[in-house]
Amino acid sequence: MGHAVEARRLEKRFTRRRSIRDILFHPFRSPEAVQALRGVDLTIREGEIFGLLGPNGAGKTTLLKILSCLVLPDVGTAAIGGYPTSREQLVKPLIGLVHSDERSFYWRLTGRQNMNFFSTLYEVPREARDARVDELLRKVDMEEAADRPFADYSSGMKQRMSIARALLHDPPILLMDEPTRSLDPAAALSLRRFIQDELSGRDRKTIVLATHNLHEAELLCSRIAILMKGKVRQIGTVEEVRRWGLDTRNYEMEVDRWPVEAGERFAVLSDRSWEDGRRVRVALAGEDGLNLLLAFLMERGVKLRSCNQVDADLEGAFARILEAE
Amino acid sequence: MIRVAAKLWAFIVRDFQQQVSYRLAFLLQIGGMFLSLGAFFFLTRMIDPEAKGLDGMNPFEWMLLGLAFQYYFSTALYAFSAKVRSEQMMGTLEAMLVSPTSTGLVIFSSAAWDFTYAGFRVLLYLGGAWLIFGISFHLENFPVLILGVVLTLLSSVGLGMLSASFILYFKRGDPINFFLSGMTTFFGTVFFPAEQLPAFLQGVSDYLPITWSLRVVRGALLLGKGFAELKNDLLALTVLTAVLLPAGLFLSRIAIRKAKQEGSLVQY
Ligand SMILES: Nc1ncnc2c1ncn2[C@@H]1O[C@H](COP(=O)(O)OP(=O)(O)O)[C@@H](O)[C@H]1O
Numbered sequence: 310m311g312h313a314v315e316a317r318r319l320e321k322r323f324t325r326r327r328s329i330r331d332i333l334f335h336p337f338r339s340p341e342a343v344q345a346l347r348g349v350d351l352t353i354r355e356g357e358i359f360g361l362l363g364p365n366g367a368g369k370t371t372l373l374k375i376l377s378c379l380v381l382p383d384v385g386t387a388a389i390g391g392y393p394t395s396r397e398q399l400v401k402p403l404i405g406l407v408h409s410d411e412r413s414f415y416w417r418l419t420g421r422q423n424m425n426f427f428s429t430l431y432e433v434p435r436e437a438r439d440a441r442v443d444e445l446l447r448k449v450d451m452e453e454a455a456d457r458p459f460a461d462y463s464s465g466m467k468q469r470m471s472i473a474r475a476l477l478h479d480p481p482i483l484l485m486d487e488p489t490r491s492l493d494p495a496a497a498l499s500l501r502r503f504i505q506d507e508l509s510g511r512d513r514k515t516i517v518l519a520t521h522n523l524h525e526a527e528l529l530c531s532r533i534a535i536l537m538k539g540k541v542r543q544i545g546t547v548e549e550v551r552r553w554g555l556d557t558r559n560y561e562m563e564v565d566r567w568p569v570e571a572g573e574r575f576a577v578l579s580d581r582s583w584e585d586g587r588r589v590r591v592a593l594a595g596e597d598g599l600n601l602l603l604a605f606l607m608e609r610g611v612k613l614r615s616c617n618q619v620d621a622d623l624e625g626a627f628a629r630i631l632e633a634e
Numbered sequence: 635m636i637r638v639a640a641k642l643w644a645f646i647v648r649d650f651q652q653q654v655s656y657r658l659a660f661l662l663q664i665g666g667m668f669l670s671l672g673a674f675f676f677l678t679r680m681i682d683p684e685a686k687g688l689d690g691m692n693p694f695e696w697m698l699l700g701l702a703f704q705y706y707f708s709t710a711l712y713a714f715s716a717k718v719r720s721e722q723m724m725g726t727l728e729a730m731l732v733s734p735t736s737t738g739l740v741i742f743s744s745a746a747w748d749f750t751y752a753g754f755r756v757l758l759y760l761g762g763a764w765l766i767f768g769i770s771f772h773l774e775n776f777p778v779l780i781l782g783v784v785l786t787l788l789s790s791v792g793l794g795m796l797s798a799s800f801i802l803y804f805k806r807g808d809p810i811n812f813f814l815s816g817m818t819t820f821f822g823t824v825f826f827p828a829e830q831l832p833a834f835l836q837g838v839s840d841y842l843p844i845t846w847s848l849r850v851v852r853g854a855l856l857l858g859k860g861f862a863e864l865k866n867d868l869l870a871l872t873v874l875t876a877v878l879l880p881a882g883l884f885l886s887r888i889a890i891r892k893a894k895q896e897g898s899l900v901q902y
């Protein structure tokens with residue numbers, strides 16, 4: 310199996326635009342800059358659903374835009390199907406980009422008119438166009454609404470149109486930027502099924518899915534990369550990433566109160582109110598760690614109601630990686 | 635080539651479909667156009683037909699063509715930058731640029747409809763003048779006229795792309811646009827012949843494509859001049875086009891490249 314996507318040492322720095330006034334009053338101040346990517350290395354294999362997981366501002370969108378030739382990296386290279394992204398004519402036929410925002414369509418036109426316009430840009434031959442557009446509208450279940458103005462569509466419908474557009478030229482690789490971000494839970498569920506069964510299962514597309522939703526990544530992705538502040542912190546199968554840094558075990562305990570010093574001594578994953586006490590999840594160094602914590606709590610007169618060991622999950626890994634920063 | 639034409643056509647269809655939803659605005663525009671036509675008819679009666687530079691042409695007819703072409707050039711200047719700006723805001727610029735369509739073609743085609751529409755309005759304007767004021771045009775040198783119009787079109791596309799590139803590159807209001815509109819109005823021989831200007835300013839007109847467009851169109855339509863008499867004007871227009879169009883294409887690629895470096899293809 311070949312490599313669908315390869316990124317090597319990608320770096321990207323954005324400078325914020327300065328207003329004329331700012332330039333006039335502070336001519337020598339250098340503009341504010343954001344380092345969006347700090348040396349990203351990735352390899353994505355053909356046919357997999359690859360999750361690009363990270364909080365807002367981690368650099369997911371920037372990375373996807375570099376892969377789709379919309380942003381030029383400052384340092385490093387990216388290749389799609391073996392071609393460097395600098396060779397746009399070779400790369401563009403291989404990729405379909407599903408934008409994260411709902412704009413990027415002509416709102417005064419109908420869904421079908423939009424699709425017809427973009428199909429010409431995607432070089433679908435005129436005689437095949439109507440059939441292709443119909444087929445895709447059917448595929449994303451937009452047949453009935455196709456002749457209504459785009460402005461009237463719900464978020465879910467707009468997102469489905471965005472997917473249909475990205476499929477016009479039948480690219481082997483789909484880059485999806487938080488496709489479920491603005492959807493309600495039911496719509497998100499059905500979109501995930503569609504990605505898994507249709508796009509990945511039936512059409513065998515390679516899918517790069519940017520998301521900040523851990524649950525979504527666990528459900529869909531075969532491999533994931535955890536991106537934070539422009540760096541890949543972990544990369545591997547979901548199973549591998551889950552277990553990362555697990556010389557510790559996670560416990561969930563219900564206590565009547567949780568002393569502040571406990572948070573300083575032990576790795577707290579989550580801490581919330583529960584009935585008239587607190588439910589706290591901690592990562593501990595095995596049984597020794599557990600006994601240490603118990604002794605610590607007893608000493609302070611904390612009343613323990615229950616204590617369970619919990620399985621490793623992506624959330625825990627995420628918290629550990631954050632902690633390791 | 636067929637592919638390029640198909641894409642160009644798709645842009646025209648796209649904007650026509652959007653325009654259809656503004657029918658009332660269209661009718662109002664046409665109404666306004668004919669009112670101004672009337673105003674200029676009476677205004678130009680105060681002009682001395684023997685004035686220097688009119689070369690014996692009727693002042694109303696002379697100015698009528700000037701106005702029609704000024705309208706055309708200002709559309710060109712305005713349409714590109716306005717389109718590119720709004721597509722940047724809508725996110726559709728990015729959507730077009732991920733497709734396997736070249737940057738130059740996307741920018742070039744973005745104002746195709748505005749040109750078609752402006753051409754249509756110019757025809758209406760001239761047709762209206764012919765109907766209402768009984769102007770007679772010389773149409774015997776039609777091929778020369780067409781050549782002049784095509785060169786006018788291409789040179790104004792070049793100017794428009796320059797102004798769109800400026801907007802993309804500097805991401806702010808477009809002084810070039812403002813400057814060129816002003817220059818066109820003042821030096822473009824729209825309202826008065828260059829010969830009326832002080833001698834040291836007359837040369838400025840020679841650098842504006844509209845000056846040569848108008849010499850060709852006025853010569854052919856009002857005086858019935860043929861290719862032999864207009865070939866110097868056509869040559870000048872060709873030279874300006876040969877500079878402006880490639881410059882526009884080239885600079886728009888540079889501007890898009892800069893936008894890709896800055897991540898500013900989409901603006902909020
Ligand atoms: N065009 C841009 N100009 C300036 N800053 C930008 C631009 N694009 C992204 N950024 C900044 O780069 C960082 C990464 O952004 P992004 O890639 O959108 O993250 P994500 O998609 O993971 O939320 C953020 O801090 C964001 O504000």
Ligand SMILES: [Mg+2]
Pocket residue numbers: 369370371409486487
């Ligand atoms: Mg994003």
